[in-house]
Amino acid sequence: MNTSIDTAERIVIKVGSALIVDAKTRKPNQYWLATLAADISELRAAGKQVVLVSSGAAALGRPFLTDAEKSGKQGQLELKQAAAAIGQPRLMASLQAAFDLQNIPLAQALLTLDDTEIRRRWLNARATLFTLLDNGAVPVINENDTVATSEIRYGDNDRLAARVAQMVGADVLVLLSDIDGLYTDDPRKKPDSKHIPTAKGVTPELRSYAGDANASAGVGTGGMATKLDAAEIAWSAGCSTVITIGKPEHPLRRLRDGGRSTWIVSDLTPQAARMSWLAGHLTPEGAVTVDAGAEKALTSGASLLAVGIKSVNGQFPRGAAIAINNAKGKTIAKGIVSYQAAEIEQIKGLQTSDVTARLGYPARSAVIHRDNMILVEGED
Numbered sequence: 022m023n024t025s026i027d028t029a030e031r032i033v034i035k036v037g038s039a040l041i042v043d044a045k046t047r048k049p050n051q052y053w054l055a056t057l058a059a060d061i062s063e064l065r066a067a068g069k070q071v072v073l074v075s076s077g078a079a080a081l082g083r084p085f086l087t088d089a090e091k092s093g094k095q096g097q098l099e100l101k102q103a104a105a106a107i108g109q110p111r112l113m114a115s116l117q118a119a120f121d122l123q124n125i126p127l128a129q130a131l132l133t134l135d136d137t138e139i140r141r142r143w144l145n146a147r148a149t150l151f152t153l154l155d156n157g158a159v160p161v162i163n164e165n166d167t168v169a170t171s172e173i174r175y176g177d178n179d180r181l182a183a184r185v186a187q188m189v190g191a192d193v194l195v196l197l198s199d200i201d202g203l204y205t206d207d208p209r210k211k212p213d214s215k216h217i218p219t220a221k222g223v224t225p226e227l228r229s230y231a232g233d234a235n236a237s238a239g240v241g242t243g244g245m246a247t248k249l250d251a252a253e254i255a256w257s258a259g260c261s262t263v264i265t266i267g268k269p270e271h272p273l274r275r276l277r278d279g280g281r282s283t284w285i286v287s288d289l290t291p292q293a294a295r296m297s298w299l300a301g302h303l304t305p306e307g308a309v310t311v312d313a314g315a316e317k318a319l320t321s322g323a324s325l326l327a328v329g330i331k332s333v334n335g336q337f338p339r340g341a342a343i344a345i346n347n348a349k350g351k352t353i354a355k356g357i358v359s360y361q362a363a364e365i366e367q368i369k370g371l372q373t374s375d376v377t378a379r380l381g382y383p384a385r386s387a388v389i390h391r392d393n394m395i396l397v398e399g400e401d
């Protein structure tokens with residue numbers, strides 16, 4: 022259970038357009054970004070992995086849509102998509118300039134809804150994000166606004182950030198907002214509104230407080246209600262959410278120093294949440310049979326490698342849930358598979374070092390990664 026980013030290991034930080042883009046000049050708030058990068062550098066020095074979810078592409082690109090600017094027609098989806106296409110490289114350039122001061126390499130990942138909702142794509146995106154984190158980069162995520170149409174949009178980066186937190190198994194999601202947390206009412210209109218420091222999940226009572234209290238004027242899209250939606254997604258993935266004000270310089274240092282915020286606390290760990298999700302959702306679409314060596318390795322916590330696989334049953338795609346059976350036909354584990362059935366047929370029995378040559382493209386680290394597997398007992 023986390024109510025401090027100091028005890029977190031992996032943190033997703035969401036920064037909205039209103040923080041990145043100066044409403045008057047419509048250019049990046051470069052000094053503020055430098056203070057954010059310094060704070061993230063401090064978190065990394067304390068051993069934490071950080072993923073940044075950043076908005077601002079559309080807001081930075083919009084001034085360059087000269088026709089639309091003149092006519093005042095900025096609302097259409099195509100125009101937003103075009104604005105984001107112009108703004109995204111400008112956003113990355115400003116972020117990289119800020120993070121260069123800390124010698125931190127950034128990595129851009131633009132996601133669409135399918136990347137978190139379709140298991141095969143989710144596996145891809147997740148594997149790449151882990152590789153980036155393991156190599157010391159800070160992934161910077163935004164929605165792929167230019168190709169996402171309205172039916173397939175997250176729509177706001179609060180929810181996108183929560184899906185990313187779920188994907189990377191983050192233990193804390195930080196939503197930097199224009200207000201220092203959730204209040205019983207809008208404190209800007211009703212000064213006697215009470216601040217809520219912590220909540221154990223997104224209760225109906227919490228929802229009743231949200232209203233439109235946090236709708237940012239002008240550049241952002243998310244209000245407090247979408248922040249609670251995000252917190253709910255994160256919560257069910259074992260990730261606590263903290264909502265705090267982003268506008269002051271060094272917003273994360275401020276939070277760590279006890280700045281006012283609202284914590285929505287999950288008392289599961291991301292690992293436990295994942296295991297219970299796997300246990301509840303896996304109806305096998307096929308199976309592999311493994312040898313005694315692999316059975317032993319799996320029960321002691323290893324991933325399933327090609328070398329231990331004797332045979333494949335069924336036709337299943339990459340990302341399917343399958344059963345892992347022992348030589349006697351007993352199911353010993355279930356998991357989400359990184360290869361389709363036909364590929365496993367080709368590589369079964371091979372050492373990982375020989376898999377690439379057989380397939381003709383780079384091998385994945387395992388057929389079923391440990392994190393995507395649960396052991397089961399006594400299922401025939």
Ligand code: GLU
Pocket residue numbers: 037038075076077078079080105163164166176177178179241242243
């Ligand atoms: N993806 C949008 C952008 O970069 C922002 C969405 C949001 O603000 O929630 O402009």
